[in-house]
Amino acid sequence: MSTATRPTGLFVDGEWRPPRGRILVRDKYSGEVVAELAEATAADVKDAVAGAYRACAKPLGEAERARILSAVADSLEARAADLVEDYVAETGFTIADARNEVRRAVAIYRLSAQEALRIAGEQIPLGASPGGESRLAFTIRVPVGVVVAIAPFNAPLSTVAHKVGPAIAAGNTVVLKPAEKTPLSAVNVVSAFAEAGLPPGFLQLVCAPGKVAGPALLDDDRVRFYTFTGSTAVGRAISAGAGLARTHLELGSNSVSIVADDARLGDVVNLVATAGFRKAGQVCTSVQRILVARSRFDELTSALSERVGQLRAGDPRAQDTDLGPLISEEEAVRAADWVERAARSARLRQGGVRERGLLTPALLADPAADAEVLTQEIFAPVVSIVPVRDLDDAVAKVNEGAYGLQTGVFTQDLDRAMHAARSLRVGGVMVNDTSSYHADAMPYGGVKDSGHGVEGPRYAVHDMTDPRVIVLNLRRPK
Incomplete structure (x- = not known):
């Protein structure tokens, strides 16, 4: 040759x-x-x-x-x-x-x-x-x-x-x-x-x-x-x-991690801080939505807000940078607009500030059900946390959406975990991990509009x- x-x-x-x-x-x-x-x-x-x-x-x-x-x-x-x-x-x-x-x-x-x-x-x-x-x-x-x-x-x-x-x-x-x-x-x-x-x-x-x-x-x-x-x-x-x-x-996807009322919230916070914001959220399985039992909503929102506030957006070559810019300034403008519109109905707990192609890690609490950050794929460092009645309510919300790539389920109850795994219409269910877990040897793919x-x-x-x-x-x- x-x-x-x-x-x-x-x-x-x-x-x-x-x-x-x-x-x-x-x-x-x-x-x-x-x-x-x-x-x-x-x-x-x-x-x-x-x-x-x-x-x-x-x-x-x-x-x-x-x-x-x-x-x-x-x-x-x-x-x-x-x-x-x-x-x-x-x-x-x-x-x-x-x-x-x-x-x-x-x-x-x-x-x-x-x-x-x-x-x-x-x-x-x-x-x-x-x-x-x-x-x-x-x-x-x-x-x-x-x-x-x-x-x-x-x-x-x-x-x-x-x-x-x-x-x-x-x-x-x-x-x-x-x-x-x-x-x-x-x-x-x-x-x-x-x-x-x-x-x-x-x-x-x-x-x-x-x-x-x-x-x-x-x-x-x-x-x-x-x-x-x-x-x-x-x-x-x-x-x-x-x-x-x-x-x-x-x-595409707007992947979900479900947090039941018996979940270990410390694990959720640590895993989401990576899985929702690495690569500036530009991953198909990035945690875009967290559906959490209403009884744990305030506790998780506060803990996650503190953790997200510690993440640094900046020069990707700097050792203390957690996430760099989006792929283009146009994409950063679009994502910031989505955050701004969602914040009219939600509490913007962290971030969402744009500087050129950078967008600071954003956490939204309880946006309106029809907000773009919940219904479409944002492909940006933005996570929304939404309270639900129980596990079945969370599963129903995932299934009614257009996408079905991967979903995380946090619970200490094996029966509940398997019930969710059998009920969710997605390509993969990660128990006590986020939607973003992916081992290269495993089968990886989605259903519905996720392909x-x-x-x-x-x-x-x-x-x-x-x-x-x-x-x-x-x-x-x-």
């Missing part, structure tokens, strides 16, 4: 293509331009899909896939300092967040390497069917083909790993489109794959605005699988345009392969 040219952000068939248009990558705290990348055209996108389709004709063996994925993990681990520097600049997230993302990405590629060696079908008991007594049937699992991976800005290392790692492990080829505002991490990952010896065509990179790349990627029957993380609105468009290709959609399909290398590899049945019509040997 030729990788002699400098990485440009446009990687097609093993070559970094020179730029025709440019994408400016800005430091989200200072606003300074930190990189210029090649902006892919619709023709570049089509070339990338065509190259990925051609590469499907010569699939890699399982051992080679595992070797490459392990080498990528080793490379990222060795280059962690450089990855952290690019990550903090392009996202505005703290150094601690960046280091955690590097660790997660390394682990995901290693998990994917292991899964490449575990792909297997199953024997089918045809003896249960009339005429099947002399036949032996089994399945093998084969790659689906071309996978399009569309990644979000808020996890440009770990979410890319969750899409690219399993796709390569399953034997597919990939066209990766990172978020326009955070492409540097994807460039670093693609460079690592190239250095690991992944053959041309198996991983293509196109950096471009969604309005350019989206139509070109959706209007192509050679794509057999779309994996997308982002807004529900864009997810609907992908679902409508994907045709007969399969989709994995991890979409469908799951991440997690084992589960994604299964989704990104097709079963092929093989039947042997056997005869008694003479």
